[in-house]
Amino acid sequence: ALGSGDVTDNATLELNTGGDFDNAIGGTGSVVKSGDKTLTLSGANSYTGGTTISGGTLVASNVEALGSGDVTDNATLELNTGGDFANNIGGTGSVVKSGDKTLTLSGTNSYTGGTTISGGTLVANNVEALGTGDVTNNATLELNTGGDFDNAISGSGQVVKSGDKTLTLSGANSYSGATTISGGTLIATHVNALGTGAIDNRASLLLDASGQFTVTDLTTESGGNTEIGAGSTLQATTLTQKSDSTLTINLDSNTADPVIHAASQVSLAGTLDITGVGDVLDSDPASTDDLDTFTLIASDKTIAGDFEKLTVAGMDADLADFITVDGRIDDTGKQYELTTALTWYADRDDAVTDAHGTFNLTNADGSFAVNTVLENVDATLDPASATGWDGTSLIKQGAGTLILNAENTYTGGTTISGGTLVATNVDALGSGDVT
Template identity: 95%
Template sequence: VVSNVEALGSGDVTDNATLELNTGGDFDNNIGGTGSVVKSGDKTLTLSGANSYTGGTTISGGTLVATNVEALGSGDVTDNAVLELNTGGTFDNVISGSGQVVKSGDEMLTLSGANSYTGGTTISGGTLVATNVEALGSGDVTDNATLELNTGGTFDNVISGSGQVVKSGDDALTLSGNNSYTGGTLISGGTLVASNVDALGSGDVTDNATLEMNTGGDFDNAISGSGQVVKSGDETLTLSGANSYTGGTTISGGTLVANNVEALGTGDVTNNATLELNTGGDFDNAISGSGQVVKSGDKTLTLSGANSYTGGTTISGGTLIATNVNALGTGAIDNRASLLLDASGQFTVTDLTTESGGNTEIGAGSTLQATTLTQKSDSTLTINLNSNTVDPVIHAASQVSLAGTLDITGVGDVLDSDPASTDDLDTFTLIASDKTIAGDFEKLTVAGMDADLADFITVDGRIDDTGKQYELTTALTWYADRDDAVTDAHGTFNLTNADGSFAVNTVLENVDATLDPDSATGWDGTSLIKQGAGTLILNAENTYTGGTTISGGTLVATNVDALGSGDVTDDATLELNTGGTFDNAISGSGQVVKSGDDVLTLSGANSYSGGSLISGGTLVATNVEALGTGDVTNNAVLELNTGGTFDNAISGSGQVVKSGDETLTLSGANSYTGGTLISGGTLVASNVEALGTGDVTDNAVLELNTGGDFDNAISGSGQVVKSGDETLTLSGSNTYTGGTLISGGTLVATN
């Protein structure tokens, strides 16, 4: 027994029995022999020599520090207190006992024995490498530096501390403990299996080989590296981190839930069990395998990869958008929430079922090939059409079963190739089946509205006479009841697009005798209403008698009989691009436009107040009130074949013609520049600016009942009369030949 560290002097010790060191300090004498060394007492003793004794070491008290990997000779170590290894190298002595092992210092130390000590392991510095799964005994591990596990098997010691765990080597190692270490995990080789969701502590994981998660629960450690992640076992595991590993993901059992769109890194996914995506964003990892994909949660997720998985797709929550025709693999689809197929081309699946409450939407340019199509009660099928859509949009080889709601957008792109004509309204096939279609949709909506409110076109969806095709047809809603369409007839033309127009070439006649008595539209079957900012063009000789109301946009009549025989209430714009006599009474706050090259006559006593625009041809007024009460912008020809006082202000680049035998008075301060022609009767100007600024051709009688300076040039064969009490000056170089009569006031000639 040595109770003083210097008791044996400075020479070597040959121990062929038992050397008990009950002391502290640094014992650097070399120890050889066949005997054993016992460390007793409470003190800390350091062995620093390269010792060769073979009888083993017993630590019964205090701390025994080895600063040389050979300090404890070659025999087994019975550690019932504390063994501190402050050295590097490979320590292959077997360690047993109830004591603790401490790894200190900066060096790397390897424990290779199948050790059975139970007092736990503390790593306070450097790296402790275990090349045997039992190298650290059976106690807990406090890792405040680096623990490297270069071994296989199941490591169930609990690991805590601020340090890192490294898995190296080619073997598969399982961590099963409820670990709390915070320094992260590095997988540099082989496979690290976590059979407990807390097995990898709380730090980040750098996976450059294989990380296998054979557990359930929520794993929120961030995973990076070039390695792969494997989900095995029957449990449900959730990955919630924004992970960046690149080696791909394999799901061999149970369910892997990703509640972050980056949870599975950037590599491909081989799914042979269940992949649940409870997240939003764009998931572009390619998915293969025999497993199913489940979309859960409230968010919107986009699948953009070219996927080949065969296990089917279930949408249980939120919205799933497929932007690649192969995004949903080839299996069956069970949609309980919202699914959008939004890629140009054909999606091919086995079965597509939309459950009650679900909505399946086919994007514009997408088509679907399925074995069966099932739309259950209270489900919705939305089909978006555009000019590139080909029919049928959906083809089901085996069976189609319909119920719920059909919602269609873009109808005009497929049913009316020429929106300027009703002649091109036609039929488009939405769904085709190789067998008879079962059931029918309970409701049809168009562009978000019920079909019976679809403005001037009735959209009718129906199964055709063969029973194997579901077709979309259109016609004017005006005749919906007469033709037994599914929507109620009405006479409202609502064009909401200010840049849009629609032309009606068919004759609109009274249909009051064929109206459905249960209709909710309240239409009388004889009147037309134009609504919205767009343009409605009526080309036919219409015979409806109930009148026309223009409450928005523009109504163009290209036939003088286009508005039937009733009165017109114009609160927007009425454009008359026609010739002939228009004798319908016009009222309202709107404008009347005369366009085109024809000569149009307005003969009614009209009261509209929005003014008149003459952009082409000739507008003839045979009633002094024919142009209502508003201003007139005349950029063509305005012919006034009437008598009375016309006090509407006239502007524009056009000409004014006075025809007929009557006497007409112009009293406004007019600014038109196209000149004045008097071909008959008498034109009285009661304002010196009444005839605008252009020349006057007087072939009848021009009466100037005004004062001021009249400098318009006057030509023609007619007479000029100065009437009234005022003084009028003629300053132009006039050539009229019909003489001059001064019946009142003073006429001054300054030329």
């Protein structure tokens, strides 16, 4: 109807038709796609008045096909192109990414009809780039952004977290493709947030939801850090920790069953970092005679390899001498266990370490919370103890933070010579003087 020449639109151009419209459209006006047919805009258009899709399907086969204005999508917008699509998209309609190219959505979009990825790669450079609807991903969804992404993701495709920002997945996702963390930090705050596929972590992953995450395989590559939050557990087919990787496990009062269970294979290397030890040590001083033992990892088959390093509160375990910590594979070869005890009560269980009351946290970013009641132990100390401790006083040293949560009864006073000491109740510092 408009011939083969360029169109200068300074008002409204309504296209109630189907087919391929390749005329170049410029001007300050708007474009309206009406009717129930499928229309393709293939030109590099420069109109600025925005685009409205009121019916059918509008296909953009050029990243500049919709000009530079906002898009009001109340039907279907199909983007069969690559490049950076910066137009803001609103409306009640849906967006489809087709074709084998890589397309980036960088706008702040509010459309509600959902997103379908049928081919290529769709990159979201804004946490709101995919509107508010569900995402059906049958190809590749790359999230190069930070913030909270709560859209539900389904389909057979894979999800990639890229960039250096921190992104939270909080939706109940059912996608079956792999998840790759290539940069920044990915936080999963729903047990189904990572779908059901394999996870390849090359950066930082935090599982931070109460309950069990279930995936096929979890691999932490060299330089990567996988963290299991307090209250979270993991069921996987295989668990692989590469050399120079880190597995961080946060213990809590409910840590009884294995934190991680792998049905097929466990391969260990790198560093095991333990936090929350003070939260799980027995709060009753009368029960501190025995070491606390936790099963961190259980496998149906023999565990291969071992961790090369054990750290507690950000410090090498042998430097954190205010607790006794030992990690090892048990005699069956199928469980990795952690044993812990507070050095304050060490002489009660004939520990190799002599009892003392000094908490030296050398890592400025590290913290250690103690839920155990600290009482005088002078009557139980070995007279031959080389520490010279009187069994009644506490010394806080180092740049880190010590948190006392219990109502403590030691009487010999508290000395703070470095870092921070946090008392969470009025009796936390016992009854002696504080220096």
